[in-house]
Amino acid sequence: MPAVDTSAPQTGTILLDAKGLKCPMPIVxxxxxxxxxxxxxxxxxxxxxxxxxxxxxAWSRSTGNEIVTSSVExxxxxxxxRRK
Amino acid sequence: MEDDxxxxxxxxxxxxxxxxxxxxxxxxxxxxxxxHIFLQYWALDAFRAHHVDMxxxxxxxxxxxxxxxxxxxxxxxAASWADTLRAAKDIGAVDIQACTLSMDMLGLEPGQLDPLVxxxxxxxxxxxxxxxxxxxxx
Numbered sequence: 001m002p003a004v005d006t007s008a009p010q011t012g013t014i015l016l017d018a019k020g021l022k023c024p025m026p027i028v029x030x031x032x033x034x035x036x037x038x039x040x041x042x043x044x045x046x047x048x049x050x051x052x053x054x055x056x057x058a059w060s061r062s063t064g065n066e067i068v069t070s071s072v073e074x075x076x077x078x079x080x081x082r083r084k
Numbered sequence: 085m086e087d088d089x090x091x092x093x094x095x096x097x098x099x100x101x102x103x104x105x106x107x108x109x110x111x112x113x114x115x116x117x118x119x120h121i122f123l124q125y126w127a128l129d130a131f132r133a134h135h136v137d138m139x140x141x142x143x144x145x146x147x148x149x150x151x152x153x154x155x156x157x158x159x160x161x162a163a164s165w166a167d168t169l170r171a172a173k174d175i176g177a178v179d180i181q182a183c184t185l186s187m188d189m190l191g192l193e194p195g196q197l198d199p200l201v202x203x204x205x206x207x208x209x210x211x212x213x214x215x216x217x218x219x220x221x222x
Contacts, residue, residue: 020160020161021161021163022157022160022161022162022163023107024107024110024111024114024168025110025163025168025171027110027111027114028110028113028114028168028171028172028175029171030114031113031114031175031176032171032174032175035175058115059114059115062115062116063114063115063116
């Protein structure tokens, strides 16, 4: 039997450039952007706030939105989050 | 904790303290916690119509050196406390109430407050809404 993908359809990843924003605005702008996404849709967030890693982890735990990937390169944090 | 709001009592009307309070409110709102803000004394004065985006100075402990650091942070793109509160209201349940006693002291009517303020309440209504949730005085 072929594997069935039960995840919600992904209609393209939305990009949120939060570089340069200070705490708590990267999370606030992310929460604002999530309001316009469908369940299962992905959002890519770029941030330079050093607190972003801990803040995104806490936000994910509290809201149930999933962090799909988290990485850092050249001082820029990159998160891909999936709306629950 | 899930149902009771985080309650912030704002007393001070300087931009540094109001910004600290706005950051706390926005962070809680992003996590889905209801936020209840009670405005007293000089904080209420800062929420008069057409006043929220004006400069309100800094707490005495800032001194000239602290003021310069805050100015540098703002120049680097930090949001104003009023903009942070507007964004907090956009993402969560943030209710801002003016203290009736402070309204009397300042000679203010509800129509003279910034649209960020949702209403006017007494201290008993404040405690009733606060329930068993945390209360911070800033």
